[in-house]
Amino acid sequence: MKKIDRLFVNICSNNVSDSKSFYTKLFDFDVQFDSDWFVHLVSKGEKLELGIIDRNSDLVPEQYRDNPQGFYLTFVVVDVDAIFEAASQENLEILAKPENTFYGQRRMLLKDPSGALVDISSPTVHLDE
Secondary structure, X not given: OOOOOOOOEEEEEOOHHHXXXXXXXXXXXXXXXXXXXXXXXXXOOOOOEEEEEEOOOOOOOHHHOOOOOOOOEEEEOOOHHHHHHHHHHOOOEXXXXXXXXXXXXXXXXEEOOOOOEEEEEEEOOOOOO
């Protein structure tokens, strides 16, 4: 078996500071490392990590510097409506307001400062019910 020790996503951003602000204002991330070219965020329980890197950094191959496509980030939270209120107050780009889905989630969509699609969901049906 091939053991995985960690997995985290690095978001390529045109503005590392704006992206850091987006994720720390909406979610319980602490900044573990902060520079002008890279920020490393860790959740308060230290289970989740997110990196934000300047898309023009030499560490990012040129062919991967374009806006992201073909994937999106999903954050499962306790109260999607609270995130919606915070996003509204911050004037963030809301693509879809919270709505209940057929598969038991309340879901909203945001666009982060790097152009990534961010899905934020809360369960409306619990498996133990």
